[in-house]
Amino acid sequence: MAEVEETLKRIQGQKGVQGIIIVNSEGIPIKTTLDNSSTVQYAGLIHQLVMKARSTIRDMDPQNDLTFLRVRSKKNEIMIAPDKDYFLIVIQNPSD
Amino acid sequence: MSTSVAKLEKKKRRELVLRPSSGAINVSVSGLHGSTRRPNSVVASYSGRYFSVIGGSKMLEKSAIQAPRQAVRVFDEGNNDVTPRPLYQVAPGAVQAKASWFFVEEIPGGSASDQTSTTGGLIMPFFRSVLGSSRISTQSTIESMNEEIENTFSKQDMPINLPDVQKKREIVKEQVTEEMLKDIIDVYLSETSTISLLDIPNTFVSADADDAKAIIERNSQYAEVCRNRMGSHKYVDHSVQTVNGAAKNKQVQSDSITMVDAATTVTTWDIYDTLCSPEQDETMHSPEPEKASYTEAVVDTDRVMERSILRNAFQPKLAAYRQLPVLEDPDSPVRPGTVEQRKEDIENSRSPALKCLWAFSCELSRGRSVSSMAWNKKNLDLLAVGYGELHSSNQKPGLVCCWSFKNLMWPERVIHCDSAVTSLDFSSNNPSQLAVGMHDGTIAVYNVQSQINISHVISSSKCPDKHLGPVWQLRWTQTELSLIEEQVESLSSVSADGRICKWFVFISDLNCTELMKLERVHNKKKKAGGNGTEKKSVLSELTPGLCFDFHPLDSGLYLVGTWEGLIHKCSCSNSQQFLQTYRKHFCPVNCIAWCPLSPELFLSCSSDWTIQLWKQDHCSPVLGFSSTQGAVYDIKWCPKWATVFGAIKEGQLEIWDLSANILDPVIVQPAAPGVTMKSLLFHTQSDCILVGDSAGHVTVYQLKNLRARESNQVNILEGLISSAASRQFCKTQPDKNRSIPTA
Numbered sequence: 001m002a003e004v005e006e007t008l009k010r011i012q013g014q015k016g017v018q019g020i021i022i023v024n025s026e027g028i029p030i031k032t033t034l035d036n037s038s039t040v041q042y043a044g045l046i047h048q049l050v051m052k053a054r055s056t057i058r059d060m061d062p063q064n065d066l067t068f069l070r071v072r073s074k075k076n077e078i079m080i081a082p083d084k085d086y087f088l089i090v091i092q093n094p095s096d
Numbered sequence: 097m098s099t100s101v102a103k104l105e106k107k108k109r110r111e112l113v114l115r116p117s118s119g120a121i122n123v124s125v126s127g128l129h130g131s132t133r134r135p136n137s138v139v140a141s142y143s144g145r146y147f148s149v150i151g152g153s154k155m156l157e158k159s160a161i162q163a164p165r166q167a168v169r170v171f172d173e174g175n176n177d178v179t180p181r182p183l184y185q186v187a188p189g190a191v192q193a194k195a196s197w198f199f200v201e202e203i204p205g206g207s208a209s210d211q212t213s214t215t216g217g218l219i220m221p222f223f224r225s226v227l228g229s230s231r232i233s234t235q236s237t238i239e240s241m242n243e244e245i246e247n248t249f250s251k252q253d254m255p256i257n258l259p260d261v262q263k264k265r266e267i268v269k270e271q272v273t274e275e276m277l278k279d280i281i282d283v284y285l286s287e288t289s290t291i292s293l294l295d296i297p298n299t300f301v302s303a304d305a306d307d308a309k310a311i312i313e314r315n316s317q318y319a320e321v322c323r324n325r326m327g328s329h330k331y332v333d334h335s336v337q338t339v340n341g342a343a344k345n346k347q348v349q350s351d352s353i354t355m356v357d358a359a360t361t362v363t364t365w366d367i368y369d370t371l372c373s374p375e376q377d378e379t380m381h382s383p384e385p386e387k388a389s390y391t392e393a394v395v396d397t398d399r400v401m402e403r404s405i406l407r408n409a410f411q412p413k414l415a416a417y418r419q420l421p422v423l424e425d426p427d428s429p430v431r432p433g434t435v436e437q438r439k440e441d442i443e444n445s446r447s448p449a450l451k452c453l454w455a456f457s458c459e460l461s462r463g464r465s466v467s468s469m470a471w472n473k474k475n476l477d478l479l480a481v482g483y484g485e486l487h488s489s490n491q492k493p494g495l496v497c498c499w500s501f502k503n504l505m506w507p508e509r510v511i512h513c514d515s516a517v518t519s520l521d522f523s524s525n526n527p528s529q530l531a532v533g534m535h536d537g538t539i540a541v542y543n544v545q546s547q548i549n550i551s552h553v554i555s556s557s558k559c560p561d562k563h564l565g566p567v568w569q570l571r572w573t574q575t576e577l578s579l580i581e582e583q584v585e586s587l588s589s590v591s592a593d594g595r596i597c598k599w600f601v602f603i604s605d606l607n608c609t610e611l612m613k614l615e616r617v618h619n620k621k622k623k624a625g626g627n628g629t630e631k632k633s634v635l636s637e638l639t640p641g642l643c644f645d646f647h648p649l650d651s652g653l654y655l656v657g658t659w660e661g662l663i664h665k666c667s668c669s670n671s672q673q674f675l676q677t678y679r680k681h682f683c684p685v686n687c688i689a690w691c692p693l694s695p696e697l698f699l700s701c702s703s704d705w706t707i708q709l710w711k712q713d714h715c716s717p718v719l720g721f722s723s724t725q726g727a728v729y730d731i732k733w734c735p736k737w738a739t740v741f742g743a744i745k746e747g748q749l750e751i752w753d754l755s756a757n758i759l760d761p762v763i764v765q766p767a768a769p770g771v772t773m774k775s776l777l778f779h780t781q782s783d784c785i786l787v788g789d790s791a792g793h794v795t796v797y798q799l800k801n802l803r804a805r806e807s808n809q810v811n812i813l814e815g816l817i818s819s820a821a822s823r824q825f826c827k828t829q830p831d832k833n834r835s836i837p838t839a
Contacts (some may be wrong), residue, residue: 016405017405055365058363058365059364059365062365062367070404079404090405
């Protein structure tokens, strides 16, 4: 567990990182560094997006799986690293 | 009837069942029919000859189907018992079994108008077509046969018969092919008695048939009856009423049927998952492993995430490192200052320069001095850096960090060692093995592939012959044994106790054989009284070896640099004598490097502020370089350009380009104040240099604008060497520009 904490802290300290959210497979946020309302919003919306993305990849080839998803927007970049039971969302503003 | 039977029988393999039109049989048959979907009384009245002609090609074996099931015995007109026998009793029975199925599909239907069954519906068109093809009109009562089949057998029976029969046929076949290929076999063909599989009395009779007259008569009688019906008194239209009973309402109550809508979407991967996933129940997992998997999962995703974030942040620099075009971030606000800076860059682009890209450093490494660096042989993005204070009195335990270019802020692996690390090398045969030499003389080999708890695979701490002084350099070399085609790798080390050892694994520990002892070569001019004291010294006659390098082509040949300033050329096969000694330096030789592109040349650098370029056969250096006053700690050839090499002096990094200037370094990069540079490494793929310093940073620089890119470097180098060498022999001729600096 300590390693997890350490890694998360390191990520949080990187340049431009605005927030980190860890969401479980049902879409409920487990750990977050943002405020509650944003967290809930991000978790709910991104959960659907990840499910859709994963479904797309696996429909094409069932042996394939989604490993990383990046959504680049005007203001920032949302990076989602999915796992079997959890996924990690990081919002970064790279031009900071 | 019998004649037609005979006719039919003459057509072998084509015809089938013949049923006599005896009344008794009709009754029995129609009794069968009565239980089928054929309610037709017309059929019952028809005695009709049912013989069916099969428009097929299958050979028919006549065997009875029904005998065990019904006590029906069929007789023809001649009172011959033509009771069908069971199918399975006949040896080559498969053919007929097949044929029977064939019937069901192909047989044209009999009485058209009465058929209500679906089979009839199917069969009808066939029948008509067959009729049209000018077949005998006494076409089959095959429908009757059909129904018989369906009647008499439950549908399960037929399939059971079939496989048996088929198996038998296969077995028989095999025996024949093996044994009796050459024999002349007599084949006797005979016809078995016919069986009736289906008997549908037809509603049409040929005009040529024997009882046609009777039928015609009956037909006409019936027609007359119908005609007479209209005006006849015999027939009265009479209505009938059925009694409708009184209806009674009765109320019944039942449980309400709850209807639930259930829907599911199934995707391709859903199906794949259920099909291919392991059959473990999730209930078998206790909650604890789930937590562990959580941490692992998060750590893994963390890693990926970290790399991605860093890639975002460092994208331009990483792109420069990889020599990819730097992409402009389309959304970043354009600052006016940057535009001007870019213009300046373009203007200054002519002169060779070093551009600082980034520095590898982390909390663990800050404050420790970098002592050595090594590339991984297989994954060229992986770098191992050893940290250790070399000259200070208090020795902190050493540290090795494996950095990857994908994560610039945190090392991939961290290995804590017992004492300060002095040298590193990755193995080529097993790319995950890293040999670490330490200040106390131990050599340990680590496997960096596992993520957790990297402990040394083997260590030389228990070896009785281990080094007594710091291991200054390690090298994995590949020796080709002529017997074995493979390349055997061995680890060699040079240390301060004056021995060069070759290590091998002996019962899970490292053990060594000595390659060479570095004995002091007494200079005969110096007959100081120090000689006497030297004999009494504990280290005896051995002088510390500080560096060595194996010849790039011949792995049995190597050079050693010593504390005394001498460079010895030695061979692995000769452990008693040096092959050659090169004297020039009078201070410890800190580093030696063979030129990778031109194997006759090597460079040596020493604390006497000079760098010397030697040719293998000459006892004195071909060229010497000195720039500022400072001991040169490390020197490396550039792997891409033969005339370029880098040197680390106290306080600065120098890049020399011999094609441009042999007196001065082309690029000089001063170190940050208070920090001394310690170690240097060129990158093999791109034009980047890594410099390690005493503050624990490993800085990555990119070489820019070296004119060395253009022409064939080796030729230039050789040319320089030859011109310089020739000048050596002609010392009497004063040369204006190029005077060889003498130490």
